Amino acid sequence: MNILVCISRVPDTASRIIVASGGKTIDNTGIKFVVNPYDEIAIEEGLRLREKNGGTVTCVVLGTEVSKDILRTALAMGVDKAVIIKTADDNYDSYFTAENLANYAKTLNPDIILLGKQSVDYDSLQMPSTLGELLNMPSVSVVTKLTIEGTNVTAEREVEGGKEVISSTLPCIISAQKGLNDPRYPKLPDIMKAKSKPIEEVAAIEVAARVEIVGLEMPSKKRIGKLVTDSEVDIAEIVKLLHEEAKVI
Amino acid sequence: MNKILVFLEANNDSLKRTSYEVITAAKRLTAGENVVGVAINASAEQLAFAGEFGLSNVINIKSDLLNDYSSTLAANAVNEVIGEVKPDLVLFSGNARGLELAPRVATKIAAAYVSDCIDFEYDGAELIVKKPIYAGKAISKMKLLTGTKVLTLRPNVFTAVKQDATSVSVTDKAVALNAADKKVYVSSLAKNEGKLDVLEADIIVSGGRGIKGPENYNLIEDLASLLGGAVGASRAVVDAGWRPHGEQVGQTGKTVSPTLYIACGISGAIQHLAGMSSSKFILAINKDKEAPIFKMCDYGIIGDLFTVLPQLTEKIKANK
Numbered sequence A: 001m002n003i004l005v006c007i008s009r010v011p012d013t014a015s016r017i018i019v020a021s022g023g024k025t026i027d028n029t030g031i032k033f034v035v036n037p038y039d040e041i042a043i044e045e046g047l048r049l050r051e052k053n054g055g056t057v058t059c060v061v062l063g064t065e066v067s068k069d070i071l072r073t074a075l076a077m078g079v080d081k082a083v084i085i086k087t088a089d090d091n092y093d094s095y096f097t098a099e100n101l102a103n104y105a106k107t108l109n110p111d112i113i114l115l116g117k118q119s120v121d122y123d124s125l126q127m128p129s130t131l132g133e134l135l136n137m138p139s140v141s142v143v144t145k146l147t148i149e150g151t152n153v154t155a156e157r158e159v160e161g162g163k164e165v166i167s168s169t170l171p172c173i174i175s176a177q178k179g180l181n182d183p184r185y186p187k188l189p190d191i192m193k194a195k196s197k198p199i200e201e202v203a204a205i206e207v208a209a210r211v212e213i214v215g216l217e218m219p220s221k222k223r224i225g226k227l228v229t230d231s232e233v234d235i236a237e238i239v240k241l242l243h244e245e246a247k248v249i
Numbered sequence B: 001m002n003k004i005l006v007f008l009e010a011n012n013d014s015l016k017r018t019s020y021e022v023i024t025a026a027k028r029l030t031a032g033e034n035v036v037g038v039a040i041n042a043s044a045e046q047l048a049f050a051g052e053f054g055l056s057n058v059i060n061i062k063s064d065l066l067n068d069y070s071s072t073l074a075a076n077a078v079n080e081v082i083g084e085v086k087p088d089l090v091l092f093s094g095n096a097r098g099l100e101l102a103p104r105v106a107t108k109i110a111a112a113y114v115s116d117c118i119d120f121e122y123d124g125a126e127l128i129v130k131k132p133i134y135a136g137k138a139i140s141k142m143k144l145l146t147g148t149k150v151l152t153l154r155p156n157v158f159t160a161v162k163q164d165a166t167s168v169s170v171t172d173k174a175v176a177l178n179a180a181d182k183k184v185y186v187s188s189l190a191k192n193e194g195k196l197d198v199l200e201a202d203i204i205v206s207g208g209r210g211i212k213g214p215e216n217y218n219l220i221e222d223l224a225s226l227l228g229g230a231v232g233a234s235r236a237v238v239d240a241g242w243r244p245h246g247e248q249v250g251q252t253g254k255t256v257s258p259t260l261y262i263a264c265g266i267s268g269a270i271q272h273l274a275g276m277s278s279s280k281f282i283l284a285i286n287k288d289k290e291a292p293i294f295k296m297c298d299y300g301i302i303g304d305l306f307t308v309l310p311q312l313t314e315k316i317k318a319n320k
């Protein structure tokens, strides 16, 4: 099985986000960058598919030189091949990423492309479907259970108010949601070995921007902030406020 | 804008609430008569509900091939309707279906696409939308650069506003779809009977590690059912196996924006806040007065949830 996993490099979820001077990017000072948490699940699924069916797992990231660090993590987890589609800077939109990933995927002709359900930086939530269109492939987003028998694909996912079972066939694109599997932790010797493994470089192709960031702002956090004790009177007061001030119950 | 196409979804006897939100949002950008709905295999009775929100024109795609929903075929069908309506903007709700379908449609028509919008500004020429990034830790303002544009709107943010009801003229449209393009389809849907999903709920009561064990979750469930709300959980609770993944709220769980979020025994870790910080009102119950959740709440009760929750439930019951 020819498996392609797309991964993105994002700030650790515990990071505090601050807008940088210029107002269009975030301040990277002190931020630790990691493999997008959903993409770890995608890598794990790729490795399990290989363990079951044989084949190779290729892991690709689009980004600048620094993005190689997450490919090392993927190599330590056990992927066979790591590829970076190299950009000059971080100034590109999701469509640029999609075109470039599709372009690379065409050279590889994978049976399955695994992604995370969203990249927790820009939370664009669009890559699986966009790639699906560009590659004329079916896609299933936000998958919590995946079964592949021959070329038949069965995927489960949660939707509002229920669970959908989706049928498809290979080649297919799947995006991973938490619950699909528990990603393995790379072992120390594998982390060491991953440091010297080759990383293939591909230059990004130019794609005209469709979306432009014109500014970033911090969310307004105006909260009432009324704190009370657990006395009966205070609890009654909160119920009254929910009723009369917030009008939510 | 000259024309806006809004994607409508049927639900039981009417339409999904999110469809009304999308109609209302479209009417902020153009006059009601310029908004056209598109639905798939809906009934005239279901579509009539759109009239209560001021939508008078709907194109109803008819295709037996779409009886089991297929995202690839739905994209082809919507694409055909776009060719006919020639909208400047196509709006979807950012629910499971919309988030999957909208980028497919946008790619087909080479349109700029932004997901999960919470607000927009339109000056007659440029459309600038706001969207939460980094799980809501920042908001980005994005300009869509192409002629036709596509957006998904975060559910529960654009409040649906009722109007003087208009009658809805439904045009059935038989689209010629190719069975060979049905490469993916929903083969079954199991409804969570009687269980409301956090993504659909107006009120969510969530438990954290402070609940101590799954056997105590009845305290959360009682309050949720009294309020007609859904049950949520922190990751600590889900990881411990006390509650299913589907209830997890947070950066790697679900992003919710209910009218009221009640956090019980949840510390308020940044990853949890990321999933619920756009709730309209937040009530926190925690025995530690230094818990970070208290910096993010509208109302906070400092105390032991095992004594506070029963009292709170009793008092709300008495107040009804």
Ligand SMILES: Cc1cc2nc3c(=O)[nH]c(=O)nc-3n(C[C@H](O)[C@H](O)[C@H](O)COP(=O)(O)OP(=O)(O)OC[C@H]3O[C@@H](n4cnc5c(N)ncnc54)[C@H](O)[C@@H]3O)c2cc1C
Binding pocket: A013, A037, B207, B208, B209, B210, B211, B233, B234, B235, B236, B237, B248, B249, B250, B251, B252, B253, B254, B264, B265, B266, B267, B268, B269, B270, B271, B272, B275, B285, B286, B287, B288, B291, B303, B304, B305, B306
């Ligand atoms: C990559 C990553 C992704 C993550 N994603 C998520 C996510 O999506 N959602 C999420 O929730 N977390 C997420 N987390 C985990 C997050 O960092 C916290 O660990 C988690 O939210 C803590 O859950 P908690 O508040 O239930 O538990 P704790 O932090 O242990 O807090 C328990 C709270 O209960 C209070 N308490 C205890 N007993 C009582 C009592 N009797 N009465 C009242 N209060 C009591 C305590 O004072 C404490 O504040 C993620 C972490 C990582 C690294």
Ligand SMILES: Nc1ncnc2c1ncn2[C@@H]1O[C@H](COP(=O)(O)O)[C@@H](O)[C@H]1O
Binding pocket: A006, A007, A008, A009, A036, A038, A039, A042, A060, A061, A062, A063, A094, A097, A101, A114, A115, A116, A117, A118, A119, A120, A122, A123, A124, A125, A126, A127, A128
């Ligand atoms: N720069 C990137 N390089 C490789 N894969 C990416 C990149 N950005 C996003 N992806 C993949 O697309 C998924 C969804 O991302 P998004 O649609 O941007 O939220 C991610 O979880 C990754 O699997």
